[in-house]
Amino acid sequence: MSAVPELPAETDTVIVGGGVIGTSIAYFLVTETDRDVTLVEKDSIAAGSTGDSSAIIRHHYGEKEHYTRMALWSHEFYRRFEELVGEPIAYEECPRVVFAEEGSDDAAYADAGYDILSRLDVPTERYEGETLEAEFPMLSLDEFDFAVSDLTAAYSDGTDVASGFARAAAEEGATVVTGTEVTDVAIDEGEVTAVKTDDGTAACEELVLAAGPWTPQLAEMLGIDVPVTPSRERVILLDPDEEFHDKYPESVPIAGLPGGYYIRPEFGDSVLMATHHSGEKVDPDRYQNAPDQSTLLELHETVAEYVPDLDDAGVQGRYSGVYSNSPDHDFILDGCGPDGCYVACGFSGHGFKQAPAVGRVMTDLLDAGESDLVDLDFFSLSRFETSEAGHGGGIAY
Numbered sequence: 001m002s003a004v005p006e007l008p009a010e011t012d013t014v015i016v017g018g019g020v021i022g023t024s025i026a027y028f029l030v031t032e033t034d035r036d037v038t039l040v041e042k043d044s045i046a047a048g049s050t051g052d053s054s055a056i057i058r059h060h061y062g063e064k065e066h067y068t069r070m071a072l073w074s075h076e077f078y079r080r081f082e083e084l085v086g087e088p089i090a091y092e093e094c095p096r097v098v099f100a101e102e103g104s105d106d107a108a109y110a111d112a113g114y115d116i117l118s119r120l121d122v123p124t125e126r127y128e129g130e131t132l133e134a135e136f137p138m139l140s141l142d143e144f145d146f147a148v149s150d151l152t153a154a155y156s157d158g159t160d161v162a163s164g165f166a167r168a169a170a171e172e173g174a175t176v177v178t179g180t181e182v183t184d185v186a187i188d189e190g191e192v193t194a195v196k197t198d199d200g201t202a203a204c205e206e207l208v209l210a211a212g213p214w215t216p217q218l219a220e221m222l223g224i225d226v227p228v229t230p231s232r233e234r235v236i237l238l239d240p241d242e243e244f245h246d247k248y249p250e251s252v253p254i255a256g257l258p259g260g261y262y263i264r265p266e267f268g269d270s271v272l273m274a275t276h277h278s279g280e281k282v283d284p285d286r287y288q289n290a291p292d293q294s295t296l297l298e299l300h301e302t303v304a305e306y307v308p309d310l311d312d313a314g315v316q317g318r319y320s321g322v323y324s325n326s327p328d329h330d331f332i333l334d335g336c337g338p339d340g341c342y343v344a345c346g347f348s349g350h351g352f353k354q355a356p357a358v359g360r361v362m363t364d365l366l367d368a369g370e371s372d373l374v375d376l377d378f379f380s381l382s383r384f385e386t387s388e389a390g391h392g393g394g395i396a397y
C-alpha cells in the first residue's frame with residue numbers, strides 16, 4: 001500500500017479543498033500547465049458538500065445561456081470521464097423536467113431554457129395537455145399546464161468524481177495531501193509566499209481557495225470578504241415497492257416539485273428527494289446531519305401530493321449536506337486579495353455539474369487571466385462591491 005503523501009516544503013500552487021471543485025482544478029492545472037501543484041484537504045477527498053451531492057447534470061438554466069454552455073462542456077467531459085481521466089464514475093442518463101403554469105415565473109424560465117436548448121441543438125421537448133400526463137404517469141400534475149424536458153440530463157456521484165480527479169491529478173504529478181488543515185497564509189509585500197498547516201508549512205506562489213462552505217473563513221484570514229452563506233439541505237432516500245417499479249419501469253424523472261423540493265432516481269432502486277435552497281443557514285462544522293421527523297413528514301406530504309404511488313414507500317436513508325450560496329447564486333471565480341490568491345466558491349447548489357468547466361476556467365485564469373469558455377467578469381468577487389446583491393435575484397434556478 002502506498003503511503004499518504006506529506007506536505008512538500010515548497011510547491012508552485014496550493015489548492016485548499018479536496019471537493020469536486022478543488023480536485024478538478026488540481027487535475028486541469030497539472031495536466032494543462034507545468035506547475036508543481038499541491039492539494040491540501042483537512043479531512044478526506046469529498047468529505048464536504050461533494051460527498052452529499054445529488055450530482056445532477058443538466059443543461060436547462062432558463063435564460064442563463066452562459067451556464068448552459070458551461071454545463072454542456074462539463075457534461076461532455078463527464079461522458080468521457082473514464083477515457084480522459086482514466087477513472088470510472090457512476091453515470092446514468094435521465095430527463096430533467098421543469099413543470100409550469102402558463103403566465104407564471106416558472107413558465108418564463110421553462111420557455112427561456114427551451115428556446116436556448118433548441119437553438120443549441122440540445123435534445124429538448126415541450127409537453128402540454130394529454131401528452132404531459134401520458135409522459136409522466138407517475139406524477140400528479142393537475143396544477144401544471146406544460147413541461148419542458150432536458151432530455152439528455154443525467155446524474156452521477158460526487159465522491160466518484162472527486163476521487164477520480166484526485167487520483168488522476170496525483171498520477172500526473174500533483175501532491176494530494178489529506179488529513180491536513182490549512183491554518184494560515186504567509187504574505188510578504190502583498191504576495192502569497194507560503195501556506196501554513198497543522199502539519200508544517202509549504203512555500204508557494206499561488207493559492208486557490210476551493211474550500212466550499214469553509215471558503216469565507218479562510219478568505220477572512222487574508223482580509224477578503226467572500227459573501228457566501230452555507231445552507232443545510234435535507235435528503236431522503238425512498239424505497240418504492242415492487243408494484244411501483246412494475247408500473248413505472250423508468251422510475252421518476254429528475255424534477256423540481258413545489259415547495260422547494262426535487263426528486264431523482266437513485267442508483268439501485270430507490271428515489272432521492274431533497275430540498276433546494278432551504279434558506280436554513282448553518283455552520284458547516286456544526287449542523288444536524290439526519291433530517292428530523294418534521295422534515296420526514298413534510299417530504300412525505302409532498303410525495304403524497306405529487307408522486308402518489310410513492311406515498312407508502314419506506315425511508316431507506318436520510319442525511320443533510322451544505323450548499324454554499326452567494327447572494328445572487330452565481331459563482332465566484334476570481335483572483336483577489338494578495339497577489340497569487342484565487343477563490344472558487346459560491347456554487348449555490350450547482351457546483352457538481354459545472355466542476356469540469358470550473359477546473360478548466362480556473363486554470364485559464366491562473367495561467368492567462370482570461371478564458372475562452374466564459375466571460376470571467378461575470379464571476380468576479382468585485383461585483384459585490386458595487387451592490388451587495390451582486391447581479392441580483394438570488395433565484396433558486
Ligand SMILES: Cc1cc2nc3c(=O)[nH]c(=O)nc-3n(C[C@H](O)[C@H](O)[C@H](O)COP(=O)(O)OP(=O)(O)OC[C@H]3O[C@@H](n4cnc5c(N)ncnc54)[C@H](O)[C@@H]3O)c2cc1C
Pocket residue numbers: 016017018019020021022040041042043044045046047048049050051052053054055056057158180181182183210211212213214218233234235274320321322323344345347348349350351352353354
Ligand atoms: C445535498 C446536496 C445536493 C446537491 N446536488 C447537486 C446537484 O444535483 N448538482 C450539482 O451540480 N450540484 C449539487 N450540489 C452542489 C455541489 O455538490 C457543490 O456545489 C459542490 O460539491 C461543491 O464542491 P466544493 O469542492 O466547492 O466544496 P466541498 O465539497 O465542500 O469541498 C471543500 C473541501 O474543503 C475542505 N476544507 C475546508 N477547509 C479546509 C482547510 N482549512 N484546510 C484544508 N481543507 C479544507 C473540506 O474538508 C472539503 O472537503 C449539491 C450539494 C448538496 C449539499
